Amino acid sequence: MTANFSGDNSSTDLLIEHRREIADLLQRIKNRRLQVFGLYATPIALIVTLLAWAGSKIFIWLHGDTPTAVNSVFAAAVFILGVASVIQGLAEFGSGSPWEDSETSVRGLKLDLSLAEEKHVLEARRHTPPVSDRQASYKERIPGEIARLRKESRHYRRLHLLMQWLLFISSAAITAVTAWYDPPQPAKGALIGLGATVTIIAAAAGYFKPRERAFNLQQTADSIEQHTTALELGISPYSAAGEEENLKTYAATVEGLRAEQRMREQQLDQPQQGQQQVI
Incomplete structure (x- = not known):
């Protein structure tokens, strides 16, 4: 009886561990999507801001000085986006990255999630309670x-x-x-x-x-x-x-x-x- 009870506890702990692994992978996929989005969207936003700054000078203030307030806004936006791009690049490709899944594709994490879910289904089928x-x-x-x-x-x-x-x-x-x-x-x-x-x-x-x-x-x-x-x-x-x-x-x-x-x-x-x- 004790052995059976111990076996039930071990199978329950195993299923709980599988659920934790699946939940962790789901959160990692969500975080990785945000990281990849920021990694590519921030430089694009930087380029768009620079083009908008140059375009405003060419099409609006070509024969005059650009207002100081406009220059300040564009300069601040360029600075912030540039710093964000550098920080994200270092976090992605630098050594000792704080990102858990740096240089890992979302597709790879999805594959790990599918394997974890399949493993959970097999274990649950093997240890299905009455x-x-x-x-x-x-x-x-x-x-x-x-x-x-x-x-x-x-x-x-x-x-x-x-x-x-x-x-x-x-x-x-x-x-x-x-x-x-x-x-x-x-x-x-x-x-x-x-x-x-x-x-x-x-x-x-x-x-x-x-x-x-x-x-x-x-x-x-x-x-x-x-x-x-x-x-x-x-x-x-x-x-x-x-x-x-x-x-x-x-x-x-x-x-x-x-x-x-x-x-x-x-x-x-x-x-x-x-x-x-x-x-």
């Missing part, structure tokens, strides 16, 4: 899923409230400005801006539907939490004698709720006519 253990671990991940749903629900609820308050304030401001300035010629620009704000916010609220998204997310989180509490208390529909049967029912129910949530999100993303056809 269904009951996977169902039990699934139950332990559900509180994080509930917290995520509630967080997204709060985000959309706050977005909806912000849109509504902007609509209220802008609509009231239009009436107030119109009544204050009669005729409204001095405040014509303000009225145009407020009217555009009302139109944009109303269109955005109708398109993104933050209120409906917040309601759906909160409803799904409450339903999953209700089933989790029922499973922990052993009440219907999880009152079977066997824990394995309860976990199986619980996993199927929660996955059904998550599938319904994804379907509602897809319906909200469709145009109004498409939603009516789906319904």
Whole structure:
């Protein structure tokens, strides 16, 4: 029994190590992309700045002196871009580079990532735990899923409230400005801006539907939490004698709720006519 437990721990540690390696490679690829972008984009920006400086002198101030402020701005930009280009070149090609993947292509890092993912799949297939253990671990991940749903629900609820308050304030401001300035010629620009704000916010609220998204997310989180509490208390529909049967029912129910949530999100993303056809 002890040997089996030790073997399970070693396989778990191995899978965790593979996940860490994959996460590290993903971060390294992201960093390397930024490094390569800066390595090539900074000299190009330097050349463009020099050409713009020369072009402004030729086409604008050919027969006069370039303003000191313009020269100062261009000189500062050239200096900063030149220093950045030198520093990045030394970091890329110099000895003792602070960059972890200097002189390494992004394609090579992607290949390492593919190999690491393949290794993880093979090890996971070799050390796949029984269904009951996977169902039990699934139950332990559900509180994080509930917290995520509630967080997204709060985000959309706050977005909806912000849109509504902007609509209220802008609509009231239009009436107030119109009544204050009669005729409204001095405040014509303000009225145009407020009217555009009302139109944009109303269109955005109708398109993104933050209120409906917040309601759906909160409803799904409450339903999953209700089933989790029922499973922990052993009440219907999880009152079977066997824990394995309860976990199986619980996993199927929660996955059904998550599938319904994804379907509602897809319906909200469709145009109004498409939603009516789906319904």
